[in-house]
Amino acid sequence: MHDDDFRARLRAFLVEHHPGRRPKDRTERLAWQKAWLAKLFDAGYAGPSWPREYGGMDLSFARQVIYQEEYAKARVPGPLGTGLGIAAPTLVKYGTAEQKERYLRPMLRGDAVWAQGYSEPDAGSDLPALRTTARREGDEYIVNGQKVWTSSGDIADVLFTLVRTGTPASRQHGISYLLVDAHAPGVTVRPLRDLTGDAHFCEIFFTDVRVPVADRVGEENGGWPLVRTSLGHERAAGAMNQAARYRRVLDELIELAHERGATADPLVRARLADFEMRVRIMRYTGMRTIADILARGEPGPASSTSRLFVVTFEQDLHEFAVDLLGPYGMLGRDDPHAVQRGRWVWGFLRTRASTIGAGTAEIQRNTIAEQLLGLPRDPAMPPSSR
């Protein structure tokens, strides 16, 4: 099949089966999204980069790019939970055959939602300080402790969790990687409101939760290196996905600026051109990363810096959009006068998390400096890990 045919067929599928407007009610919305993901999977349009044996499409990179672009343009629901980008590559690389068989397809089909249990109240950027314990008892671990800022925790079925199996002082050398059933006895999930007013993330309490040893990924006390796993392929596809999504968002912002007559102002034009430049560079970087993988089997340095590039971009973009709204930027999402249902103001707030979640921008810069540039480690800090 020619690339153009592939694009046309995918586009036709996405248009024909578009699940319609996003329900406001949370429960309805979850069902709506799960139904969509199942439909996508059953039609063979899920997991563009995934191996076929786990239900994926195993597309060439060129096709993955097309996929991500069309998917972003179609404005259909994205994946549920945070498993696909983070846990799935870890499982593919370190999981047992049985774990892969049991977990990967349901994750991809949206039947099981995965959420991450890494951070704790006193272990955010300093993840090696985590204190949630897993004590071994025969074929099970008994887990006790607390996790926090868990995105999608309230809809999760599986929590991929870091627990302390070593001594309290063992730091990153005493950590194991467990898959915890979110519905198991002893797991309490409490939604946590963020500064947008929404409850995107949760705090999770474990009280004597029993987890089969078979649900440990990797070796006991060997969980730390797994934190770092992100397959280059996934990262590259993710970068293309971001670029495609922000291409659309920027086009919408430019349209908004035109509608409001703001593009007559040369300063506004210059700012928009700056975003245009950056969104294009995002795409070029994604393509370059893919080309690197094809040529050398691994992504180059641009893939490590691209996340920082994107988070800075999305913060700047949304803040500029709020400025563009003038006094309407003072309105909350629920006000009937809010422009475009308050999406830009909400985005301004939401993207505060961009430089915090999944490792703060400061930690990312440390990692880049030490791992890519070879600068010496700060003696007060553990070796950088993510």
Next chain:
Amino acid sequence: MIAFTEEQEDLRAVVRRFLADRADVRARLDSGEGHDLAVWRQLADQLGLPGIAVPEEYGGSGGGPVELGIVLEEMGRVLLPSPFFATVALVGQALTASGDDAAKSRWLPGIADGSLTATLAVAEESGRATDLTTTATGGTLSGTKMFVVDGHTADLLLVVARTGLFAVEGTAPGVTRTRLETLDRTRRLARIDFDGAPAVPIGESPPRKALDLAVVALAAEQVGGAQACLDMAVGHAKVRVQFDRPIGTFQAIKHKCADMLLAIEAARSAVYHAASAGDELPVAASVAGAYCSVAFTHAAKENIQIHGGVGYTWEHDAHRYLKRAKSSEQLFGAPAAHRARLADLVGI
């Protein structure tokens, strides 16, 4: 999409090794030419670099903007003062893209073998490449060009005039050349006055493509310069000890370096894409022109900051990069102008 082939990586390695031995820019700055003619001969005779982007039928090796970009990135790393940039990147590319067979046969072989130096004259006293006043009528050209790279020595001048692109011999009657005192002493600039100088029209289309190719070539050079600044800064941060620790252990220094790398990698994406952009060249050139300039200047400033007092001295090379960076920003349009053009091109 771009990944370098093994041949291209080899080319990069060869050029880098060659320049590493001859990178002492200071020795050449005060000569009349502003560059070392012996190095130029070696570039031509030993490495065949002037023909890198000249088609084989005109004596070149048939590469394109990608190969040229690799060479320029390496030259940018060491701030090599050389007629290469003007002759090969500006004029060689412009002639190759001109579609003018007569012009190509006449001048490309000389460029390819290094016997002919050339430059492209774009801006005028307004400082802009628009609203041109230089005019050509009846085989002669009149007007004033400013900021012409190596304009005082080039054998051949390619002049952007109101009605297109024209070739003028550097020593032709009616041509007066004046060297300008420059901020960046590693790149010489000249003012050239034309008063009825004999001129040959090149091609038929407006020379916009020549300008876009020039912008991309400059951007490649800027990426190399920025990378050199980062390398210098990182090297210094590893060995400079303050408060009993290498300063590179401090987060404040780490973050500066990480941000430099981020900007440089983004600049690379922009320039590598532009070098293989094809029909998208105008947009890609504007993106590269806007981004790479800013990235280089940023890296040059941070390099001085990380070097502290050492970086502020004349003896250290850091200031040469700052001067090259700040001058390069203006050479073929300031970042703001590239952004404005990008806005026009994409309908903002």
